[in-house]
Amino acid sequence: MYVCNCNGIRERQVRAAIDAGACKPADVFRAHQCKAQCARCVCEMRQMIDENQQSLRYAAE
Numbered sequence: 511m512y513v514c515n516c517n518g519i520r521e522r523q524v525r526a527a528i529d530a531g532a533c534k535p536a537d538v539f540r541a542h543q544c545k546a547q548c549a550r551c552v553c554e555m556r557q558m559i560d561e562n563q564q565s566l567r568y569a570a571e
Contacts, residue, residue: 513554516547524555528562535559 511521519542524532527541535555539545546552 513558514551516551517542517544519544519551521558524558525562528559533559
C-alpha cells in the first residue's frame with residue numbers, strides 16, 4: 511500500500527525508515543531522498559511514528 515502517492519513511498523518503506531530512527535515525517539522523506547509535495551501523507555506518517563513510539567514505550571516497561 512502506498513502511503514505517499516506523490517513520491518511512491520510504500521508503507522513498508524515508511525516502517526523501515528521509522529525502524530532506522532525516523533522521528534518525524536521529514537526524516538522519512540529524507541531517508542528516501544525526496545520532499546513532501548501535497549503533504550496528504552504527513553498525517554498518516556505521524557500516526558505510524560506515534561504508534562511505533564507507543565509500542566516501544568510498552569516494550570520498555
